Amino acid sequence: MAEELLKLGIPTGSLQNATIELFSKAGFHISDLERSYSPTIDDEQIQPICLRAQEMSRYIEDGALDAGITGYDWIMENNSDVELVSELAYSKATSRPARWVLAVPDESKVTKPQDLRGCIIATELVNVTKKYFADKNIDVRVEFSWGATEVKARLVNAIVELTETGTSLLANNLRIIDTVITSTTRLIANKQAWQDKFKREKIENISILLNAAINAGSTVGLKMNIKKADLKSILKVLPAEKSPTISNLANSDYAAVEVIIEDKIERSLVPALKRAGASGIITYPLNKVIH
């Protein structure tokens, strides 16, 4: 039945593979992507539809889709009136937010936005860029650029371009002079769909499961055996906010301690625990973590 179906936008392009993989970790298997408009998902209540991140929010605002995943940058560019359900801290290369920066050739005399008065700026993000300069009362001409904007920096006066690591700007000998907007990936919903009981619960479930999978990606389970006499000293080594599970063992002098830790601290924690007297230390991967 129509009221039992959620039309969900999946971003194509650079986010697509990461999104498919995230859904897979969250328990939803998307296939038949070669039929790129409407792939298959193993949940009868969801109809996935593939669209570019750039135009996703427009179709969600119009109600052609109930919900979808896109970047905060493109929501702003389209000035879309949609429900921001949750932030999804995954991305192509890193977990840092992406930045759209104002950049000029290394050899340019421009050092601040004000120096660009009367100039031409090339960017894919025309409206956000116009607003950025208008807010500063700087009059510029903003022209739409069809991708590969870095290479055009020397044909116009400046560009506004997306960067995660800055590598591509560096390679083109460009210099950043300001950040125009930072952006992370978002799960968004149509405002009417958000008032519908079935759709809202479905969107919330997807949000919980995607975030649980994201959490799991940066977390591991750690188990060790410790002498009960060492318990206090070893617990001090663990991050303060963690409350470990302590199980009794057959041999009552020992206890099994289990804790969920971030993988970033694993490489300093594991040797520290060993030195503190823990034995049989193992770590194991997790599928989902709900704090």
Added chain:
Amino acid sequence: MAEELLKLGIPTGSLQNATIELFSKAGFHISDLERSYSPTIDDEQIQPICLRAQEMSRYIEDGALDAGITGYDWIMENNSDVELVSELAYSKATSRPARWVLAVPDESKVTKPQDLRGCIIATELVNVTKKYFADKNIDVRVEFSWGATEVKARLVNAIVELTETGTSLLANNLRIIDTVITSTTRLIANKQAWQDKFKREKIENISILLNAAINAGSTVGLKMNIKKADLKSILKVLPAEKSPTISNLANSDYAAVEVIIEDKIERSLVPALKRAGASGIITYPLNKVIH
């Protein structure tokens, strides 16, 4: 010694990669597949031999192989007298059984098998198709087709072709009018080998481990902490047939609950458990599950 060696047929073609991966999950690592006839396996009691699924059962019936993996369809096609050891619920794309269907061009006037009296049917599965029509007392000519049978549907009157999802038939504008046979993957054995103590135990072990790996693929471990007071209400949320492991913790008001669940229910169960008061919910992957 010869009596301590099991000659095991591995199917090439569309099943090969999935089979190699399944053996890997079961703990057997097959390599050197580029020498395609006789790859290497890290078990000295097994000699793997690669053959097409289509002819596997014939070599097992003859005793050239002791056991092997193939589809039920080809066992029937070859009319092979072999031991059906177990069904292996894995396949290329889905876990649904594959179907061989009788199909005609969309524009054909044929709507039921009886309309094909006196016609030509092209198929890779000649004997099964002949038997299907003979059982219905419909006289047809069945011709062997060397693959890509869909494209020939307009050169003959109808085809009998394998389909998992129906996509290829749709793309060729064909219409299904009946199912001729459904098929799943099987581990089969030569009847004499099955009477040999060493070989039978070896085949049974392979069967157990392959199925344990298949089970693990659709199962996850779930752990959570609960207040002992909530225990009953939370246990009700769990599937009735599951008996969870409940461990005592240092803090005697709480217990750690651990249960193995199917990943299909994970996406509804996890939010429900959270609402019921569970905390620190994690799920983790499994390698093998033996019920």
Added chain:
Amino acid sequence: MAEELLKLGIPTGSLQNATIELFSKAGFHISDLERSYSPTIDDEQIQPICLRAQEMSRYIEDGALDAGITGYDWIMENNSDVELVSELAYSKATSRPARWVLAVPDESKVTKPQDLRGCIIATELVNVTKKYFADKNIDVRVEFSWGATEVKARLVNAIVELTETGTSLLANNLRIIDTVITSTTRLIANKQAWQDKFKREKIENISILLNAAINAGSTVGLKMNIKKADLKSILKVLPAEKSPTISNLANSDYAAVEVIIEDKIERSLVPALKRAGASGIITYPLNKVIH
């Protein structure tokens, strides 16, 4: 600060992918390999530098690098005075040590090293080969060969070539007549760096984590439920040196037993445990194992 930075050599070539993957399992993510000299690692105290395994030890001896990963063979070839920190039991294809063998064409009359007196030997490992013959007082001419040495065996009298599985020698119809040196992968350090407190601890941590990841690759966690009455008989099935974690369960007739086992014995152990009365047997993957 300079004294807080470890310059770490990563081998390029056949070891590179396996090394990157091992570091990843150990918790260090190396990226930007396309800029092949100096990739990025997510640890600010490490600067990774990519070099061929063949020249790694020379740069470590000279102090251009503090530590690095290379083969024992090339340490010997360069006659480098470095600290051998630990052996890393991973490699491209197998966990067997690689061998440099003295080989001749099948049709050659040579059957022992002594038959090569006055002959020409082609090899990439010139110094080790010279020492091998000098130790035996056999006078030969050793010529440097730029890779693909097998194909030159018929242009000279014999070759000394690396082999893991012997496949390439076989394919070239060569016959092995002796082993010149066996080699495994090593983590090595510059002797001065090894005396530096910060650097030594950092190198040791890397060594612990890499080995913990290697161990985890051949190990799984196993859990099962057993009747307390069966405890003794089941413990006998487990490898003698393993001390399992035994947890009390809510149902006091049963206990949960957990043990870390090598994956090699998993395929015989699992059926044996089942027969001995264990139920709900699962195995799960591990990230790190520190004995």
Added chain:
Amino acid sequence: MAEELLKLGIPTGSLQNATIELFSKAGFHISDLERSYSPTIDDEQIQPICLRAQEMSRYIEDGALDAGITGYDWIMENNSDVELVSELAYSKATSRPARWVLAVPDESKVTKPQDLRGCIIATELVNVTKKYFADKNIDVRVEFSWGATEVKARLVNAIVELTETGTSLLANNLRIIDTVITSTTRLIANKQAWQDKFKREKIENISILLNAAINAGSTVGLKMNIKKADLKSILKVLPAEKSPTISNLANSDYAAVEVIIEDKIERSLVPALKRAGASGIITYPLNKVIH
């Protein structure tokens, strides 16, 4: 010197490979395309710059480039005031002009542009589409679509999309209801550059050589020996507008006839010539043809 350098725009994307190949046939070798902005060409008076066809004409109009290759469609979309130097009859798949068509889903009730009054049209070619509807006094909303427009036809009411062969529209079950614009590839120039003696001659030379290479692609040389007595009858078989070169031979009863013909007629002409008495017929490839 600046006045001796022509800045020439090369289109990236679907036209890029065909353009590089065409320049190569014309005698200009473009390399280092991996540095995608400014590749190398073996003519010191030309500086090639790679840009998308979509924005080429804008940079040429502004004078950032002197000349370039792009489609007529994008010149119109950008409403660029540039010199149309020549038409280049090559393209990706065929030599037919590309069409931008107005299309609707097969199941739509729309049969003519007028039925779309008040509807949403998605297209990459926003301005041309707006003008198309304005010229017909039909009020519609035209929205920019970022590629893969076919898949959006069911999210809006109609699309305007490029098609060479119609295959992609067919595959998406869309129905063409009108042609909005047809387009071929053009060599265009900045109006001021066109007045510069050096630049104009350089652009004209490029135009001549590119067209000579295009002509050669559909033309072959044909030679045959004929009896002088047969000359008249054989000349009748040749296309009327062709004037063949007739050389005297040592044997004065025979003549060698040579003619340049379109390869399209080769397959009917060759057998006809043979039947008319020609012998030793050969055809050979051409690099350039200037009529």
Added chain:
Amino acid sequence: MAEELLKLGIPTGSLQNATIELFSKAGFHISDLERSYSPTIDDEQIQPICLRAQEMSRYIEDGALDAGITGYDWIMENNSDVELVSELAYSKATSRPARWVLAVPDESKVTKPQDLRGCIIATELVNVTKKYFADKNIDVRVEFSWGATEVKARLVNAIVELTETGTSLLANNLRIIDTVITSTTRLIANKQAWQDKFKREKIENISILLNAAINAGSTVGLKMNIKKADLKSILKVLPAEKSPTISNLANSDYAAVEVIIEDKIERSLVPALKRAGASGIITYPLNKVIH
């Protein structure tokens, strides 16, 4: 109109690329092969249809196709009553005819067909093989093998397998004991279609043009200037059967000589001509050669 359309079978598989390329050289461009059943050709009177070589002759005999390209081996296997129009001397790797050979494992005691009495033979070419043994009055069981027959030679007693160079048999350590059939590629036609005026002329034209393109592949044009005084001595160097075109030049002491030669003799002829006094020798490629 139907009577003006030729349904032409194009072989898929190992012959497909070579066939497409040959048609291209002959002046027919086949595209859209991804829609594998019915690609596009730039001749409105031809409808190409892709089928495996194995079943081509069956559909031509039945009249589902008018003509097609396949191997002599499969025409014999299907025992098809078709018109053999011409032999096409092209193939995948070489211009040698392919052979189906009877082969046994190196270690087998079988040395002649008669030693196989009562044995099992695996082959893709079942009927030809049965006839081969029946003609020799040797009773064997011939079983159909689905490709990769070499690897089965040790599961049965002998195989009959296709070989062009023998490499694959050698790699599998098999020994050839006889040739069962040799085969070349053929253009064949349906017997009724061959009686139809339009179809026969169309098929003959295709035959002429394909063969002209094959001839051109092994032929080059050669031109040189010679002193008239040297004419006789130089003509002696040319192959006797060639009659060169001799043109008068402006300088009446010299003549231009042009001749079409096989590329095989080019490498000995060119130096010989030079020594005999020819100057300005060039050779150039040909598209088509009709003797």
Added chain:
Amino acid sequence: MAEELLKLGIPTGSLQNATIELFSKAGFHISDLERSYSPTIDDEQIQPICLRAQEMSRYIEDGALDAGITGYDWIMENNSDVELVSELAYSKATSRPARWVLAVPDESKVTKPQDLRGCIIATELVNVTKKYFADKNIDVRVEFSWGATEVKARLVNAIVELTETGTSLLANNLRIIDTVITSTTRLIANKQAWQDKFKREKIENISILLNAAINAGSTVGLKMNIKKADLKSILKVLPAEKSPTISNLANSDYAAVEVIIEDKIERSLVPALKRAGASGIITYPLNKVIH
């Protein structure tokens, strides 16, 4: 017979594809390269053997090979006493000779070879580099580098590295301070083989045909029709050293002029000829050109 066989070294690595292609243009088809030591050639008097360019001259000097193709740089590095038969002006990317340059990091204070006294130089070309510095009486330590030498420039003091275009040095921010040696590709021969009548003629033929193919690559044939009255003025447009072939035509007012020109001048010559009154200008490709 042994005395009728030429053992010919073909360089592997970066030159291999270009060499195979050059032989193909020269009329020798080399195949079976996957069996990389000893491929097949369609000339029974030649046995090709694949070796790295680096060691080619050593095996030719020793007589293991009769002749071969390698770079002048490696002949010098090996200090090989061989016959230099001819220079072959082809290479991977350009027709410029390759240079081995002395380079330092951009930020280094070194500006001339003398500044490197006492320093370490990394290079693949150890002996040539040693000689270069010895000739200048500069004492340095030269260390062998296994490829990718650019990346090591910051681990030692300077490098000597091969460059064709300088791109890789630029990308690594290195500065060239001198050229150590320039090198082109050579056909070389063993000194004894060069005295053997059969071998010398065979090597000379190969040299002639390879160079004829190289010449053809940069040359085209040009034909045009001119009024006899224009003959003188048009001949002035042609390069002075060219003597065109002028044929009489049936129409005695016109002549056909044919000339072989370098493709580099084609792009200026063709428009000039047109302006001078030539008509029906065509250019066509050549296979071989022997001046």
